[in-house]
Amino acid sequence: MRLAGKRAVITGSGRGIGRAIAIRFAADGADIVINDLNVQGEALQTLAQVEAHGRRGVLIQADLSQTDQTRRLIDEAFAQLGPIDVLVNNAGIEKRSPFADVREEDYDLVLDVNLKGAFFTTQAFVRQLIAARRPGKVIFISSVHEELPFPGFSTYCASKGGMQLLTRDLAVELGPHGITVNGVAPGAIATEINRALLDDQPRVARLLEQIPLGRMGKPEDVAAVAAFLASSDGDYVTGSTYYVDGGLAWNYRE
Numbered sequence: 001m002r003l004a005g006k007r008a009v010i011t012g013s014g015r016g017i018g019r020a021i022a023i024r025f026a027a028d029g030a031d032i033v034i035n036d037l038n039v040q041g042e043a044l045q046t047l048a049q050v051e052a053h054g055r056r057g058v059l060i061q062a063d064l065s066q067t068d069q070t071r072r073l074i075d076e077a078f079a080q081l082g083p084i085d086v087l088v089n090n091a092g093i094e095k096r097s098p099f100a101d102v103r104e105e106d107y108d109l110v111l112d113v114n115l116k117g118a119f120f121t122t123q124a125f126v127r128q129l130i131a132a133r134r135p136g137k138v139i140f141i142s143s144v145h146e147e148l149p150f151p152g153f154s155t156y157c158a159s160k161g162g163m164q165l166l167t168r169d170l171a172v173e174l175g176p177h178g179i180t181v182n183g184v185a186p187g188a189i190a191t192e193i194n195r196a197l198l199d200d201q202p203r204v205a206r207l208l209e210q211i212p213l214g215r216m217g218k219p220e221d222v223a224a225v226a227a228f229l230a231s232s233d234g235d236y237v238t239g240s241t242y243y244v245d246g247g248l249a250w251n252y253r254e
């Protein structure tokens with residue numbers, strides 16, 4: 001159990017990729033803080049599956065588009081579970097709009113959740129680590145669209161592009177504190193964020209033609225790479241982003 005004795009905060013883990021990471025980390029021996037906007041519904045299923053692995057799970061509601069709530073999440077996580085070793089910045093949203101029609105409120109929401117939220121959650125976590133002189137690991141769940149254009153999703157691309165360089169920058173700045181910072185960039189994963197795509201079979205068929213491995217990814221595919229980065233197997237890895245995309249990035253046409 002390569003995460004035995006570890007404690008992890010996983011944002012947006014009520015469902016989807018975040019839930020799969022929570023369950024995988026618990027299976028590998030970690031206790032888990034499950035965060036989401038609402039922790040009464042789907043998040044209870046994440047909690048049940050964490051506990052089914054014999055691990056401790058704690059539910060903490062926080063809207064990470066609000067900086068004060070990113071700080072409260074980290075404070076409550078340390079208070080309820082003890083010193084946290086791993087932060088996974090997974091919460092994320094996307095909004096489709098032609099660039100010319102993007103509304104300022106949608107820009108603000110996507111950037112506030114995907115980039116500003118991850119930024120200040122990480123800052124609160126890192127402050128705790130540095131004060132206690134403890135090492136730790138930060139993982140950003142980015143996207144192949146930190147690198148690849150995604151027409152109609154300019155706000156999403158701006159947020160994930162920012163996350164790409166934040167990963168590299170923090171790896172350099174936080175390395176001397178024993179804190180690693182890495183990214184995981186999923187391709188097309190079958191989750192609710194892709195509901196419109198999943199309900200459009202001709203579009204799915206066109207997409208599959210671009211994925212060399214011939215299938216969409218599962219949340220568990222992403223969780224497996226996050227578990228490696230969270231474990232001591234990843235101790236000498238920092239400033240890297242791992243693509244989990246079945247080869248899509250090298251074969252992508254929008």
Ligand SMILES: NC(=O)c1ccc[n+]([C@@H]2O[C@H](COP(=O)([O-])OP(=O)(O)OC[C@H]3O[C@@H](n4cnc5c(N)ncnc54)[C@H](O)[C@@H]3O)[C@@H](O)[C@H]2O)c1
Nearest residue numbers: 012016017037063064065090091092143186188189191193
């Ligand atoms: N599914 C994919 O194909 C794919 C591809 C690349 C990257 N990603 C990234 O993976 C991450 C997870 O996506 P997913 O596919 O599991 O989506 P999802 O919509 O199934 O899950 C996202 C979770 O984040 C939560 N969330 C949203 N806003 C929040 C906020 N303000 N505060 C706290 N929690 C919030 C949601 O409630 C939800 O539970 C996102 O960052 C997404 O950009 C997903």
